Amino acid sequence: MQKDYAQIVSHLTTVMRDMHKGIPGTMKGFAACAENAKASGALDAKTKELMATAISISLRCDGCIGFHVGGALRHGATREEMMETIAVAIMMNGGPATVYGAYALEAYDQFVSAD
Numbered sequence: 097m098q099k100d101y102a103q104i105v106s107h108l109t110t111v112m113r114d115m116h117k118g119i120p121g122t123m124k125g126f127a128a129c130a131e132n133a134k135a136s137g138a139l140d141a142k143t144k145e146l147m148a149t150a151i152s153i154s155l156r157c158d159g160c161i162g163f164h165v166g167g168a169l170r171h172g173a174t175r176e177e178m179m180e181t182i183a184v185a186i187m188m189n190g191g192p193a194t195v196y197g198a199y200a201l202e203a204y205d206q207f208v209s210a211d
Contacts, residue, residue: 100206101165141171142173154192
């Protein structure tokens with residue numbers, strides 16, 4: 097079964113809007129944390145999105161893969177950089193990262209082909 101990462105991101109974005117309405121303080125706090133954590137500093141935004149992708153693979157979070165692969169791509173990540181990110185996740189998490197690394201690569205290819 098192929099996962100549709102654009103659909104996953106779209107669906108979660110809709111649901112998260114409802115969460116913003118129901119728990120605005122929590123969601124504003126999370127959004128501010130994410131914005132600040134991903135901002136360019138000693139590490140650029142692309143590197144941070146690739147790091148978030150590796151963590152998403154290790155945690156086996158489909159939505160996180162969709163959001164962070166998309167973010168990495170928006171910041172100019174190449175397929176080779178995505179492959180190396182997946183390799184680091186596999187090194188740190190073994191078999192489960194191999195499966196979710198394949199999902200992250202699938203997400204990357206879906207987002208590229210949608211452009």
